[in-house]
Amino acid sequence: MDKKNLSIKEIAEISGVSVATVSRVINQNGRFSKETEKKVLEVIKSNNYKTNLVAKSLRMQQTNTIGVIVPDIKNEFFASIVSEIEEYFFEEENYTVFICNSNGEKGKELDYLASLDSKGVDGLIYISGYDDTLHTSVRRNIPVVCIDRKPKENKEIAIIESDNLEGGYQATSLLIEKGCENIVVLKSEKETSTNIDRFEGYRKAIEEYNMSLNEELIINLKKTHFDYAKDAINKLLEKNIKFDGIFAVNDWLALGALYSLKDNNFKISEDVKIVGFDNVSISKYSYPNITTINQNKKLMGRTAAKTLLDLINNKQTKNNIHIKLPINKIYRGTT
Structure with a gap:
């Protein structure tokens, strides 16, 4: 035929x-x-x-479209999550996916949210954006799933995240068990839920092992990028501040710390041990390769996609949806 x-x-x-x-x-x-x-x-x-999607959307008051807000599509961590979401909705569920890259700019994020809302998308997936923009830009009562971020205002929004507190705890505990007594934590100065939870994991481990929390070793960075971490470790070395372990809240910070130590002739893993977070490719292919906390990025994307579709189809309500996905340690050359 x-x-x-x-x-x-x-x-x-x-x-x-x-x-x-x-x-x-x-x-x-x-x-x-x-x-x-x-x-x-x-x-x-x-x-x-x-x-006939036009007729169907009029009949069912659905457009078979969703929006995805991502802060940096070039970032491997975010790209892996978005790829899984797009594959699930487009390939398996016949939805069109609008992917909006905000470049981490609050104004751009607000504009994208308002635009997606006006286009009548059936739902939104909001990845690691600002925690105070959703309630100001999305006027319709549509399902929203947040990945890696807890919004301030709307308690009805579904949240999918890794167990960041447990990840911070396991990273710091590993360093302590390997003999580290003075552990630097490299983190963002932004009070995001992810940043807070990973630091709380660090604090919990320090306290449980009866160690003192040294404020000099808590490094708050304007940006969680390679150069900022490298400069921060250089400054600690210039001040002769003693440390033998580093917990970095993402792998790019861990890599920046690694390069600073190598430039200053430290023996990685012998003089100073490092643990990162995320398990992106640079942690595997750096030299030495970086011990890290693994987030299951595919599971995170697919869980968010399935949760959003269930909300769109009224298979579950938005009340009390807070899914924490398990993390695991990846042992490599920096410990």
Whole structure:
């Protein structure tokens, strides 16, 4: 048969079922058997059937679109999450995904949120953005899932994140168990939920091992980038501040610290041990490669996507959705 955009009636005739059954399968609404669903979907796929999305959106008050706000699409951590979200919605659920890169700029983030809201997207996934922008830009009551960030205002929003407190605790505990007594923590000066939780994990480990919290070793950086970490460690060395361990709240900070120590002729892992966070590629391919706390980026993206779709389809409410995904240590050359 010549592949064309068949009508629902023609799909029903080929499948040997009623038009109503085909409609239920397409809209995933109502009762039908797995066998019937498989038969109808095979006919749809083999004949390149496409629903009339305009008519469907008017009928169902849905546009089959979602928006994704990401602070830095070039960042491997964020890119991996976005890729999983896009694949799930576009390839598996026939949704169009609007991916908006804010470059970490608050104004741009606000503009994108307002634009996506005006386009009538069915839901939003908001990755590691500012914690005070959602309630000012999104006027409609649509499902929102936040990844790696807890918003300040809206308690109804679903949150998907790694167990950051446990990650900070395990990273610091590892350094202590390896013999470190003076541990630097490199973190952002921004009071984001992720930053707070990882630092609280650090603090918890220091206290549980009956060590003193040394304010000189708590380094707050304007940006969590390579150069800022490298400069911070250089300054500690210039001041002759004693340390033998470094916990960096992301792998780029860990790499900056690593380069500073190497430039100053320190033996990594012997003189100073380092643990990063995220397990992005640079931690694996640096020399020596960096011990780090692994976040399951694919699971994070897929969990967020499935949660948002369930919210869109009213399969669950937004109350008390706070999913913490497990982390694990990756042992490498810096410890």
